[in-house]
Amino acid sequence: MATVAAVIASTHHPFYYRASTSAGAGRPPFADEWVAKIEAFRETLTRAEPDVLVMVGSDHFHQLWLDNMPQFLIGKAPFYDANFSNEEREFGLPRMFLHGDEELSAYLLRQGMDAGFDLAFSNELRIDHSITCPLITLRPEADLPIVPVYTNIFAPPMPQPKRFVELGRTIRRLVESWPSDKRVAIIGTGHLSLELGGPRQFGPHGPDPEFDRRAVEWIASGDLQSALAEVSLESLWLPGNATHGFMDFMLMMGVAGDGSKADYTDSLDLFHTMEAYFTWYPRPVLAPNAATP
Amino acid sequence: MSRYLLDKFLYTVDRDPDLVELYRADPRGTTLWWEAERANVILNCPAAERSTWLTFTDAEREALATHDYVALFELGAHNFLVLTLFIALFERDYDEPLGFQLEFARRLSHWRLPYPDIST
Numbered sequence: 001m002a003t004v005a006a007v008i009a010s011t012h013h014p015f016y017y018r019a020s021t022s023a024g025a026g027r028p029p030f031a032d033e034w035v036a037k038i039e040a041f042r043e044t045l046t047r048a049e050p051d052v053l054v055m056v057g058s059d060h061f062h063q064l065w066l067d068n069m070p071q072f073l074i075g076k077a078p079f080y081d082a083n084f085s086n087e088e089r090e091f092g093l094p095r096m097f098l099h100g101d102e103e104l105s106a107y108l109l110r111q112g113m114d115a116g117f118d119l120a121f122s123n124e125l126r127i128d129h130s131i132t133c134p135l136i137t138l139r140p141e142a143d144l145p146i147v148p149v150y151t152n153i154f155a156p157p158m159p160q161p162k163r164f165v166e167l168g169r170t171i172r173r174l175v176e177s178w179p180s181d182k183r184v185a186i187i188g189t190g191h192l193s194l195e196l197g198g199p200r201q202f203g204p205h206g207p208d209p210e211f212d213r214r215a216v217e218w219i220a221s222g223d224l225q226s227a228l229a230e231v232s233l234e235s236l237w238l239p240g241n242a243t244h245g246f247m248d249f250m251l252m253m254g255v256a257g258d259g260s261k262a263d264y265t266d267s268l269d270l271f272h273t274m275e276a277y278f279t280w281y282p283r284p285v286l287a288p289n290a291a292t293p
Numbered sequence: 294m295s296r297y298l299l300d301k302f303l304y305t306v307d308r309d310p311d312l313v314e315l316y317r318a319d320p321r322g323t324t325l326w327w328e329a330e331r332a333n334v335i336l337n338c339p340a341a342e343r344s345t346w347l348t349f350t351d352a353e354r355e356a357l358a359t360h361d362y363v364a365l366f367e368l369g370a371h372n373f374l375v376l377t378l379f380i381a382l383f384e385r386d387y388d389e390p391l392g393f394q395l396e397f398a399r400r401l402s403h404w405r406l407p408y409p410d411i412s413t
Contacts, residue, residue, distance in 0.1 A: 061304055061371070062308075065304065065336060066300060066301070066413055067335060067337070068337070085310060086308065086381065089310075089381060090377065154373065155371075155413070156412035196376050197371075197373055197374075197375045197397075198366070198398070198401060198404070199402045201376070201397065201398045202395055202398060237406065237407065238406060241372050241408055242372070242373065
């Protein structure tokens, strides 16, 4: 069976690429510290020696639109082009070309549907910055095949937070049952408190530092019980109007397992949002999701 | 109320660099043209198989025709779509980094929770 080599959750800040590659007067004062943190974080994936990356993110109204909006979607394609013109325009992100792992995509789709998730699929999916940002930070060579998993954290009505957690638990269990000798890293990105297009946007910190503090604690300690008790679709509007992206962190907590403490935790308080980075190295003895129906 | 159509305008203009420039230069003309020619086109269907029922309310049309992003926020247009398109329209007019984004926030600063509903 396949091995889950690492579980990684982080924010995906589209400004990192430009900040890290800029020089001279255009280089922001926080760039060096940010790059140092990202390089240390990158090492946590490199060390796991993955063969395949399952990448959890969300399409930001690029390919997926309100006339046909999936809640959870898995890409099943041999290749993925990546990044869109408005990401080039606003963030300076490069166009990218990625390989897919169709066999793992097919396995997750079939087994996921049989496990109670009626997953949408796409045979021609262009990937956006929710997945390319973590590739740029964690695997800039972009040389490993991916399986993209998109969630709707953007367009109400959205699934309940507990469904994100359950999908995370299911993905973990399915990867561990995949008949393959490959090492799979499961990587997902979301948000802490975030405001976009509202009065609290682009402040000196994230819009709700207290939410961020508690959220980092929940993730780092694997405290799904508290996260599920305190977070609802309604409550997520309060820390910032784009904070539903936190549900992708909750999905990744489901992948990591209840009570599973992160082996690596770091954060960076930037203007506009708090950046946060977590890595778990699954140990067979934990088998945290084996009993989940 | 047609929040979906507001969002469709923002989405389809934002993804077309020529339309972004047209909308910057002529917001009223672009809004009226788009409503007449594009509003009912289903994005994944041939143009002949279009919808027949989508129109803006007067308030929505006027908000788009005047680049009034405060009104768009108040009408429940999707916050991400408004921000992304309006950065493309106006960031270039500000000297300081994030100058437009901070002005955008300032003009909405009278708003407290709950914000207008964005569901479609």
